[in-house]
Amino acid sequence: xxxxxxxxxxxxxxxxxxxxxxxxxxxxxDEIIALDEQRRKKQTENDELAAKVNAASKEIxxxxxxxxxxxxxxxxxxxxxxxxxxxxxxxxLAAIEQKLNDILVRLPNxxxxxxxxxxxxxxxxxxxxxxxxxxxxxxxxxxxxLIKKYDLVNFELGVKLTGSGFPVYKGKGAGLQRAMARYFLxxxxxxxxxxxxxxxxxxxxxxxxxxxxxxxxxxMYHMQTDNFYMIPTSEVPVTNIYRDEIVKESDLPLKMTxxxxxxxxxAGSFGADVRGLNRVHQFDKVEIVQIVHPDKSYEALxxxxxxxxxxxxxxxxxxxxxxxxxGDMSFASALTYDFEVWSAAQKKWLExxxxxxxxxxxxxxxxxxxxxxxxxxxxxHTLNGSSLALPRIMASILENNxxxxxxxxxxxxxxxxxxxxxx
RNA sequence: GGUGAGGUGGAUGAGUGGCUGAAAUCAACGGUUUGCUAAACCGUCGUACGGGCUUAAACCCGUACCGAGGGUUCGAAUCCCUCCCUCACCGCCA
Numbered sequence: 001x002x003x004x005x006x007x008x009x010x011x012x013x014x015x016x017x018x019x020x021x022x023x024x025x026x027x028x029x030d031e032i033i034a035l036d037e038q039r040r041k042k043q044t045e046n047d048e049l050a051a052k053v054n055a056a057s058k059e060i061x062x063x064x065x066x067x068x069x070x071x072x073x074x075x076x077x078x079x080x081x082x083x084x085x086x087x088x089x090x091x092x093l094a095a096i097e098q099k100l101n102d103i104l105v106r107l108p109n110x111x112x113x114x115x116x117x118x119x120x121x122x123x124x125x126x127x128x129x130x131x132x133x134x135x136x137x138x139x140x141x142x143x144x145x146l147i148k149k150y151d152l153v154n155f156e157l158g159v160k161l162t163g164s165g166f167p168v169y170k171g172k173g174a175g176l177q178r179a180m181a182r183y184f185l186x187x188x189x190x191x192x193x194x195x196x197x198x199x200x201x202x203x204x205x206x207x208x209x210x211x212x213x214x215x216x217x218x219x220m221y222h223m224q225t226d227n228f229y230m231i232p233t234s235e236v237p238v239t240n241i242y243r244d245e246i247v248k249e250s251d252l253p254l255k256m257t258x259x260x261x262x263x264x265x266x267a268g269s270f271g272a273d274v275r276g277l278n279r280v281h282q283f284d285k286v287e288i289v290q291i292v293h294p295d296k297s298y299e300a301l302x303x304x305x306x307x308x309x310x311x312x313x314x315x316x317x318x319x320x321x322x323x324x325x326x327g328d329m330s331f332a333s334a335l336t337y338d339f340e341v342w343s344a345a346q347k348k349w350l351e352x353x354x355x356x357x358x359x360x361x362x363x364x365x366x367x368x369x370x371x372x373x374x375x376x377x378x379x380x381h382t383l384n385g386s387s388l389a390l391p392r393i394m395a396s397i398l399e400n401n402x403x404x405x406x407x408x409x410x411x412x413x414x415x416x417x418x419x420x421x422x423x
Numbered sequence: 424g425g426u427g428a429g430g431u432g433g434a435u436g437a438g439u440g441g442c443u444g445a446a447a448u449c450a451a452c453g454g455u456u457u458g459c460u461a462a463a464c465c466g467u468c469g470u471a472c473g474g475g476c477u478u479a480a481a482c483c484c485g486u487a488c489c490g491a492g493g494g495u496u497c498g499a500a501u502c503c504c505u506c507c508c509u510c511a512c513c514g515c516c517a
Contacts, residue, residue: 009478043473047486054486057498061441064497076497083497246433246470248451367470374480375452377470 001104001364003379007032017110022119022327028103035100042093049089053082105214109361111326112298112335118325124338125325131318134344134400142345143395144276146402147173150422153277165266165274165281167391172422176397176409177284179416180390181259184286187311188387193257193288198237200260201228206240209366211332211358221263230263234287235384242291243366246377252370253300254291257387259284277391278350284390290383291368294360297381298335301357304385305337308353311387314412317396318342320349334359337385341392345399350392355385 007014007029015029056079063072116125147153152173158166169177189195207213207229212220221230231237238258247254262285273279288307292300305321312319324336333356340349360379363369369377401408406423414420 040473043486047473050487051485053497057496058441060497065441072497079497375468 001361002107002110003360003364004032004036004100004104008036014110018108020115020117020326021108021111021329023108025106028107032100032103032107035096035103039093039096039100042089042096046086046089046093049082049086053079053086056082108215108331109334109358111329111333112357112359114323114335115329116323116325119327120325121328123325124328125323127321127323127337129318129320131313131316131342133318133342136344136399136402137404140345140399140402142276143343143398146398146407147276150407152176152398152422155276163281165279167277167280167282173394176394176413176417176422177390179413179418180388180393181284181286183413183416184311184388185257185259187314188257188286188288188307191255191307193255196234196238196241196256196258198231198234198241198258198260200231200237200263201226202231202236202240203228206236206243209240209243210236210362211330211365212236215331219265221265231260232264233262233285233384233386234258234260235289238287238289239291239362239382239384240366242368242380244368246369246371247291247380249293249370249372252291252293252380253296256289257286258289259286261285262389275346277395278346278348280391286387286390288385288387291363291380292383293370294378294381297357297359297383300381300383301335301337301355304355304383304387308339308355308385308387312339312341312352315393315397315410317393317400317410318344319352330354330356332356332358332361334361339386339388341396343392343396343399345402346395350396352389352392352396353386356383358382358384 002014011029011033015026018026018029056075060072060075060079063069063075116123118124141149144155150173151171152169154168154170155164157168158164161168185195201223204213204227207220212229212232216232220232223229229236237260238256241256242254261282263282265281266279277283288304290300290304309319309321319339319341322338322340324333324338329336336354336356338351339353339355341352342348343350359381362382363379368380368382370380372378397410398407401410406421409417409420409422
């Protein structure tokens with residue numbers, strides 16, 4: 001969430017930036033400022049009263065020690081007078097704080113100055129397109145047909161076991177998935193990311209920390225009995241590793257990677273968008289996360305974008321990089337680059353990575369800080385990106401690399417997959 | 424799931440009603456000493472919010488926080504209640 005002091009001091013800027021993010025309830029900004037003022041007044045009142053009570057209590061202790069019972073009793077009576085008002089002021093203060101916090105938590109992050117205006121995916125800025133258009137055989141098929149042909153993924157079986165959107169990978173399909181995961185992880189650890197295997201369910205505090213709650217409540221699977229959430233991305237558990245920590249400045253940047261399944265309810269999708277592996281409820285993803293010094297976060301973002309680009313290039317896929325417009329960005333992000341790979345038979349771009357700088361939006365919720373040279377705690381910046389989401393990469397590889405004889409496996413994956421062709 | 428023990432600052436750990444925002448030790452940081460390292464010695468060493476304060480810093484003052492929430496009391500780390508978590512043993516089990 002945004003820092004209160006920042007909103008207070010930059011009211012106009014906040015409103016202007018929120019507009020770019022297509023945020024409608026701009027009146028909340030002034031409401032926050034008004035509530036904050038009330039809060040400070042109330043707290044001063046509250047503190048002064050508490051100070052009086054504390055002072056009187058100390059005196060009572062001393063008087064009792066000296067055996068001056070009379071004087072002590074009269075002091076007690078004095079404190080009793082404060083009692084009523086302490087309770088009332090305390091309650092008022094708590095109510096104001098509650099209200100303030102409720103609103104604060106609903107404000108999305110401010111987009112960086114690089115973010116283009118816009119409200120739909122069409123308004124995203126296409127900043128780079130690269131890679132060769134593959135030459136397909138005349139009888140080229142979309143990946144959901146290829147999957148059947150080579151018996152790689154069974155969607156109907158997933159429906160039987162769970163429901164739609166829970167694919168079952170089989171044989172070479174399972175093998176390709178495993179090969180991708182290992183290759184991506186190796187690629188990341190070689191670049192200095194430490195591998196983690198986190199829990200696949202998180203508690204409320206973790207889901208709140210990265211911004212999934214309360215904003216995206218409905219997008220996560222919720223285990224009611226234990227009040228856990230299935231992770232929609234490993235960003236959630238991995239970033240929360242450092243929740244409520246004050247790290248050493250010299251330990252920054254912290255770089256982490258994790259391979260996990262991701263669970264998304266994604267209600268309301270239909271049609272070609274959800275055919276095959278395009279959009280599913282459970283999919284695997286390798287994620288990278290960085291926790292960095294606030295002065296270095298945009299440098300880190302560029303580094304991560306370059307890293308993901310290199311990985312996609314190594315797979316020989318045609319791709320493009322988009323800078324998301326205000327309306328298409330996530331709640332918590334300040335700047336997001338999406339990577340899309342070309343799925344040649346569907347003639348469709350498939351999002352396979354999203355790399356974002358959250359600045360201090362997440363760290364303010366999670367209270368991840370470091371001590372600067374003066375010893376003052378300061379919020380870190382957090383970033384994350386997919387490196388990469390597996391199913392759409394698989395879809396793209398299958399479609400782009402299909403030949404009369406079978407599917408060619410990208411060279412980089414061959415050592416992991418164990419062969420050069422699915423035939 | 425059963426039984427027992429326990430949750431205190433970066434760590435260990437003392438503290439059972441006022442002198443405790445919290446002993447002591449370790450770690451960390453600054454310094455003295457030293458040919459270097461080590462040792463020794465001195466000093467510093469929680470966070471948040473509010474006020475002094477005006478843009479900021481420094482500093483000073485206040486308030487809150489000893490797992491979370493409530494209660495008793497003039498006063499709670501300390502007493503009571505509820506919840507959460509951890510550890511040990513048993514049961515079950517990959």
